[in-house]
Amino acid sequence: MRINEWKREDDDLSIGRDTLSLLRREMIIYVAHIKTNVIRALIFPFILIIIFSNLGSNSAVGITTAVVNYANNPASASFLSSLQSQNTLQITSVTDLSQAMSMLKSGSADLVVVILPTFPRTDGSNPSVQIYHSNSNLAGTAGGISIIEQAAAKYGADPSSATGDPQAASHVAQLVGSNLAYGFQISYKTFLIGGLIAMVAAFGAIFGGGATLISDRQLGNLKAFLITPVSKNAIILSKILYGTIVSVIGGMLALGLGIAMGGTMAMGIAGLPYILVLVTLISIGFSSFTVVLASRVKNIEAYQIFAQVIVMPLWFLSGAFFPVSSMPAWMQPISVVDPMTYATTGIRYVMLSGYYPLQAFGTDILALLLFFALGFGLSFILFKMRID
Amino acid sequence: MAAQSNNVIEVKNVVKKFGDFTALNNVSFTIKEGELFGLLGPNGAGKTTMINLILGLLKVTSGTIIIDREDISRNPERIKKIIGMMTQETVVEPDLTAKQNLELFARLYGLSEAEMSKRVSEALKDANLEDKANVRAGTFSGGMQRRLELVKSMVNVPKILILDEPTTGLDVQNRVDMWKRIRELSKRGVTIIMTTQYLEEADSLCERVAVIDHGEVKAIGTPLELKKQVATKPILEIFAKADVLDSIAEIIRVKYKLKPEILGEKLLAEISGDTASVVSGIMKETSKRKIEIYSISSRLPTMDDVFIKLTGSSLRDTTSGTYESTRSKMMTRR
Ligand SMILES: Nc1ncnc2c1ncn2[C@@H]1O[C@H](COP(=O)(O)OP(=O)(O)OP(=O)(O)O)[C@@H](O)[C@H]1O
Ligand SMILES: [Mg+2]
Numbered sequence: 181m182r183i184n185e186w187k188r189e190d191d192d193l194s195i196g197r198d199t200l201s202l203l204r205r206e207m208i209i210y211v212a213h214i215k216t217n218v219i220r221a222l223i224f225p226f227i228l229i230i231i232f233s234n235l236g237s238n239s240a241v242g243i244t245t246a247v248v249n250y251a252n253n254p255a256s257a258s259f260l261s262s263l264q265s266q267n268t269l270q271i272t273s274v275t276d277l278s279q280a281m282s283m284l285k286s287g288s289a290d291l292v293v294v295i296l297p298t299f300p301r302t303d304g305s306n307p308s309v310q311i312y313h314s315n316s317n318l319a320g321t322a323g324g325i326s327i328i329e330q331a332a333a334k335y336g337a338d339p340s341s342a343t344g345d346p347q348a349a350s351h352v353a354q355l356v357g358s359n360l361a362y363g364f365q366i367s368y369k370t371f372l373i374g375g376l377i378a379m380v381a382a383f384g385a386i387f388g389g390g391a392t393l394i395s396d397r398q399l400g401n402l403k404a405f406l407i408t409p410v411s412k413n414a415i416i417l418s419k420i421l422y423g424t425i426v427s428v429i430g431g432m433l434a435l436g437l438g439i440a441m442g443g444t445m446a447m448g449i450a451g452l453p454y455i456l457v458l459v460t461l462i463s464i465g466f467s468s469f470t471v472v473l474a475s476r477v478k479n480i481e482a483y484q485i486f487a488q489v490i491v492m493p494l495w496f497l498s499g500a501f502f503p504v505s506s507m508p509a510w511m512q513p514i515s516v517v518d519p520m521t522y523a524t525t526g527i528r529y530v531m532l533s534g535y536y537p538l539q540a541f542g543t544d545i546l547a548l549l550l551f552f553a554l555g556f557g558l559s560f561i562l563f564k565m566r567i568d
Numbered sequence: 569m570a571a572q573s574n575n576v577i578e579v580k581n582v583v584k585k586f587g588d589f590t591a592l593n594n595v596s597f598t599i600k601e602g603e604l605f606g607l608l609g610p611n612g613a614g615k616t617t618m619i620n621l622i623l624g625l626l627k628v629t630s631g632t633i634i635i636d637r638e639d640i641s642r643n644p645e646r647i648k649k650i651i652g653m654m655t656q657e658t659v660v661e662p663d664l665t666a667k668q669n670l671e672l673f674a675r676l677y678g679l680s681e682a683e684m685s686k687r688v689s690e691a692l693k694d695a696n697l698e699d700k701a702n703v704r705a706g707t708f709s710g711g712m713q714r715r716l717e718l719v720k721s722m723v724n725v726p727k728i729l730i731l732d733e734p735t736t737g738l739d740v741q742n743r744v745d746m747w748k749r750i751r752e753l754s755k756r757g758v759t760i761i762m763t764t765q766y767l768e769e770a771d772s773l774c775e776r777v778a779v780i781d782h783g784e785v786k787a788i789g790t791p792l793e794l795k796k797q798v799a800t801k802p803i804l805e806i807f808a809k810a811d812v813l814d815s816i817a818e819i820i821r822v823k824y825k826l827k828p829e830i831l832g833e834k835l836l837a838e839i840s841g842d843t844a845s846v847v848s849g850i851m852k853e854t855s856k857r858k859i860e861i862y863s864i865s866s867r868l869p870t871m872d873d874v875f876i877k878l879t880g881s882s883l884r885d886t887t888s889g890t891y892e893s894t895r896s897k898m899m900t901r902r
Contacts, residue, residue, distance in 0.1 A: 194678060201675035205664065212663035212704075400657035407623055407655075408676040408724075409648040567625055 198414035199421065202405070206392070206422040221384060221430035222437050225376040229441050232501070233369035243324035245269045246280040246289040251299040251308075255335050259295065259309075262331045269324060284312060291324050300335035323368070370446075373438030374527040375500025377431045378520050381459050382495060384430035385466035386487045389423025390474030394483055403567045416471060416563050420556065423467030424460065431459035446534030454530045454541075461548035462523040466491070468555030475564045498524045519551035574601040575634075576728055576759045577622065582631035584617055584783075591617045592783045595631070599761055599776075604754040606774030607763040608871070614783040615763035616656055619732050622761070623653060636727065649677065652726030656733045656763075660713045660720070662706025666697050669705055670720055677724040691719035711742035718749060722758075729753060731762040735769060747773055767871035777871075779878055786878035795869045797877075802843050803869050804828075806835040806850070808861040816861070819853050831876065839866060 210217055247263065249256050264271045272289065274280045283289035292312040299308040309332050311325055396402045405415060435455060445451055470487055477483045497511065498504075498520035504512055515521045526544040529536040577599040584592040592614045599605045607615045620626040622633055624644045633640050635647050660669050670691050674684040692698045695715040700708070705716060714734070721729060734750065735743040750773060754760050764770050770777045771791045779786045779794070787794055804826070806816060813835050817828040820837055824846055828837040839846050843866045854861055 197678075198676060201672060205661065205668075205672050208668060209661070209663045400655050400659040401661070403625065403655055404653075404659045404673075405676065406625055407648065407651070407653045408673060409645050409678065410676045567620070 195411050195414045195417070198410045199417045202410070202414060202418035203421055203425075206418065207425070210422075210426065217426070217429075218433060220387065221380050221433045224383075225373070225380055225434045225437055226441075228376060229369065229372065229438065229443075232372055233441075243269055243290045244272065245291040245293055245324065245328075246272050246274045246283050247293045247295065248274050248277050248280050249295045250297050251295045252297075253299070255300040256295045259299070259331060259335055262334070263293070263328065266327055266331070268327060281312065291328070293328060326368075369441070370438070370443045370531050371528065372501070373435070373441075373443040374531050375495075375498065375524050376438065377434045377455070377459065377527055378462060378498065378523045379495050379500060380434040381427040381431040381463045381523070382466050382491050382520065384427030385423045385463055385470050386484075386491065388426030389419050389467035390470030390483055390487060391480060392422065393419050393471055393474040394477075394480045397567065398480075406565070406567065412563075412565055413560060415565075416560060419471045420464065420467045420559060423470060424463040427463030427467060428456070428460050431463070432456070443531065445531050447530045447536070448534075451530035451534075451536075454536060455527055458523045458526045458544065458548065461545070461552050462519060465519055465548065465551040465555040468552075468559040472559045472562045475566070476562070494518050494520050497521070500524055519548060522547040575599065576601045576603075576636060577761065578632075578634040579618075579622070580632045580634070582618075582621060582633060583629045584614075584621060584626065585629045590783055592621075595780070595783070595785050597778050597785060597788055599759060602754075602757050602759055604750070604760045604773065604775045605762070606770040606777040607761065607780055608765075608767070608770040608774075608777050608875075609763070609780035610765055613780045615780060616732055617783075618780070619653075619730055619761075619763065622730065623651065624648070649724065650727040651730060652721040652724055652728070653730045654717050654721040654732065654734055656736065658710070658713050658717055658737075660705040660708070660716050662704065664705060665702045666692060666695075666705055666708075666716055667701040669716060670723055673720050674723050679724070687723055687725070691723055694722075695719040711738060711745065714738060714742065714746060715749070718746070722753070726758070728759045728761065731760065733763050733765065736765065743769075767875065771871045779875065781879045787874070791871060794871065794874045797874065802839045802866045803873060804835075804837045804839050804843075804846065804850075805863075805865050805867060806861055807833055807863045808835070808859070809833065812859050812861075815857075815859060816850070816854060820850065823849070823853070829876070833862075836873065836876070 245263070247260060249260060260271070260273070263269055269291075272283075274283070277292075277294060280289065280292040280294070284292050290313060294310040294312070296308045296310065301308060309328070311328060313325065393402070396405075402415070406412075432455075439445060447454070469490075473486055473490075474483050477486060497507070497515045497518050499507075499515060500520070504515045504521065507515070522544040526536070526541070529540060575598045579595055579597050582592055582595045583590065595614075595618065597605075607618060609615050617626065621628055622635065622640070624640050624647060627641075636650060638646070640647050660666075661672070664672065667688060670688045671684060674687055679687060689698075692701050695712075695718065697712065697716060697719075700712070705713060708716065718731075718734070721731070731750065735746050738746060747769070750760065750762070762774070774791065776788065776790055777794060778788045787797065789797070804820075806813070808816060810830075810833050813830050813833070817830060817835060820826045820828045820835075824839075824841070826837040826839065826846075828835050847864060847866055851864060
């Protein structure tokens with residue numbers, strides 16, 4: 181009886197209501213410090229883009245390249261030998277395109293270079309060198325393509341590249357020559373920006389989710405909340421959501437900055453929803469983990485160290501800076517279980533290749549959903565409410 | 569209802585340990601409906617710990633706490649709804665306006681939008697902050713922030729109000745204002761439990777006081793009862809250099825048959841007989857012997873005397889002056 185007389189009509193909704201009330205507070209504080217928040221999200225991507233965005237041509241190592249030479253003229257022979265002299269490219273000569281494409285499909289080649297009969301002339305708008313690459317080693321091909329481009333430039337040919345994803349191969353084959361639809365100039369800058377977006381999201385979670393929980397605890401705000409009938413879960417949920425919002429805003433700001441600084445969005449504006457979904461999923465996951473971490477460490481210093489020790493390696497191992505394929509073999513399996521790998525890869529499909537095959541999309545989303553479910557679920561189990 | 573008593577809070581044999589450290593040792597007291605009850609004790613006495621136990625933020629190691637006739641562990645949700653609390657740290661949100669601060673808590677208490685706006689505007693009025701409703705609380709003075717805190721703790725119209733050191737850190741003017749506000753709330757019938765390190769605060773404000781030190785309740789009663797417990801007679805107070813106090817004490821013991829106590833540079837003794845002749849007698853005697861004293865006076869017993877008697881040390885000496893904020897300022901606040 182006594183219990184019931186105090187039951188509010190909206191008790192079932194109260195978690196949602198409380199969460200929103202707490203989230204509203206977080207957002208007011210976020211807006212009050214908007215400058216700091218924006219600068220915090222953008223400063224590192226800005227510096228990294230400036231310093232690293234031109235490193236592309238040197239980052240490729242041992243890229244298997246299948247070359248189909250349809251030109252058979254002195255210029256093409258000399259072009260081929262100039263490719264062979266590049267240490268980073270492992271050249272295999274192949275007689276026809278379908279053989280080359282199946283190598284690409286099976287992964288035994290990272291790149292396919294087709295020298296068309298018109299080489300070294302450019303036939304109208306059609307380039308005389310076509311580059312196909314596999315999305316499975318998108319990262320590794322970045323440098324390779326720019327090497328080929330440089331080599332071809334000497335002959336006046338205008339190479340273009342096109343997506344040669346296993347599923348897309350036949351699709352792309354039709355588009356040979358019309359390099360604008362699927363063809364793109366792969367750039368390390370855009371490659372890097374993809375990794376930076378994931379980084380900003382992860383670091384946003386550190387600052388937004390966990391760190392504010394610690395400051396609330398130290399300043400006594402958490403105690404003030406716990407004195408009210410607010411449920412513990414609403415507090416956890418509001419922190420996770422706030423961390424997620426900070427991360428997603430940060431990720432989108434980083435994307436905008438990247439574009440402003442010369443990055444490309446191959447898929448155009450249509451790619452935005454994909455990036456939003458990828459960033460949101462990775463953000464909720466990270467945010468959940470940082471909130472649990474924050475609930476279990478005493479002070480902000482310990483939290484920062486723990487959080488960075490966890491996030492930094494995940495970031496590097498995700499292929500944010502360097503292609504996963506260029507990492508030592510023993511390290512590569514780690515990137516498979518690294519949730520950031522999937523966000524980074526996904527963002528690159530959207531920004532670099534402009535085509536996000538359903539299977540790849542499914543894999544990325546599934547991996548990120550798993551990460552989200554794990555983090556989100558565990559956060560409610562492992563969260564430790566303390567006021568000191 | 570069963571046994572009718574008008575006790576709103578009953579604390580029985582409460583022990584609280586943090587690891588090996590006993591923060592509260594067998595604490596018991598009861599608070600009646602409508603009472604203004606004080607927990608008086610120096611830094612680290614265990615006052616906040618006691619409050620946190622009542623709020624259910626900590627769990628007792630042993631003992632029971634009954635609030636509104638129900639063990640707090642039975643139905644913490646209900647208890648939370650009838651308690652309002654002002655924490656020791658001022659925790660107004662500096663980035664929220666006065667109004668937003670109040671609204672946040674009104675919502676967390678589950679008030680409807682209509683109720684909320686009514687209570688919030690009443691609260692702003694009570695705090696004399698109507699014209700600052702939409703100003704960020706971070707720009708407020710310490711006194712204004714505390715006032716906002718006080719009305720915030722009343723936003724759910726609680727039956728019981730807990731104030732943890734409500735005046736610590738305030739200047740005299742704001743302290744007097746806070747006292748007035750607390751008295752008003754008490755008159756409205758709210759049961760108030762407040763902690764304080766200030767004797768004069770407990771003395772002038774509280775109807776009953778529990779003196780707490782090192783986690784133990786040393787005495788409970790009205791300020792008057794406690795003072796009577798120490799002495800019904802006036803108290804002689806002499807200040808002098810510590811090394812001459814012994815000889816003064818000797819005079820007092822031999823000549824006037826009093827029982828002096830020495831605390832640093834202070835000597836205290838209950839006066840029996842005619843106060844004026846005792847004081848003038850001692851003055852004559854000391855000047856004859858060329859013993860230099862700073863001051864000599866007689867007065868009625870104060871809470872400080874109570875405290876000295878109960879704990880063997882002067883609360884005033886240990887806590888006077890500086891209040892150091894325990895709040896850790898953060899470098900990386902958003
Ligand atoms: N979570 C905790 N873990 C260990 N010791 C604690 C904890 N909380 C309080 N203490 C210790 O318990 C004792 C009582 O602390 P408490 O905060 O209750 O004192 P207080 O009377 O409120 O003092 P103050 O006037 O400084 O606020 C102190 O010695 C303190 O160090
Ligand atoms: Mg305290």
